[in-house]
Amino acid sequence: MRDFLLFMHNLKKISYFVRYIFGFLVLILILMLLALTLAWVEDLTLGDAIYFTFITGLTVGYGDITPVTRLGKIVSVAMAFVGVVTTGIYVAVASKAVQASIHGIRLSRGEFLPGQPDRE
Numbered sequence: 166m167r168d169f170l171l172f173m174h175n176l177k178k179i180s181y182f183v184r185y186i187f188g189f190l191v192l193i194l195i196l197m198l199l200a201l202t203l204a205w206v207e208d209l210t211l212g213d214a215i216y217f218t219f220i221t222g223l224t225v226g227y228g229d230i231t232p233v234t235r236l237g238k239i240v241s242v243a244m245a246f247v248g249v250v251t252t253g254i255y256v257a258v259a260s261k262a263v264q265a266s267i268h269g270i271r272l273s274r275g276e277f278l279p280g281q282p283d284r285e
Contacts, residue, residue, distance in 0.1 A: 192251045196222060199244050207237045217241075222248020 196218050204214035209230070217230045221244045232238045 189251070189255075192247055195247055196244060196251075199240050199247070203232065203237055203240045203244070206234055206240065207232055218244050219248075221245050223252060224249060 197215070200214040200218040201211070203209060203217065204211050207214070209217070213230055220227055220230075221241055224245065232241050
């Protein structure tokens with residue numbers, strides 16, 4: 166029983182630190198579901214729908230593929246929103262890493278958690 170409790174404790178600790186990765190994967194899954202929806206609604210190939218999803222999500226927007234139907238336009242707005250949020254989160258994390266590196270700070274595990282004050 167002691168081994169099982171130790172395993173559960175370790176699993177909880179490890180899960181706590183990989184939850185951001187799982188969150189990112191969920192956002193990617195949402196984008197892929199939106200791409201499948203767009204492919205079905207707009208009669209696009211899966212490759213074109215995935216291409217459009219990433220171009221829209223990263224706010225590049227070449228304009229070579231545009232939705233025509235009302236549902237396609239709604240899905241495109243959802244894609245843009247999820248993409249901007251995802252990109253913003255990872256830019257913020259990278260900025261924090263650059264800031265800490267410039268100041269010569271080695272972050273510990275709990276320093277980048279929400280609600281924690283930044284060290285200057």
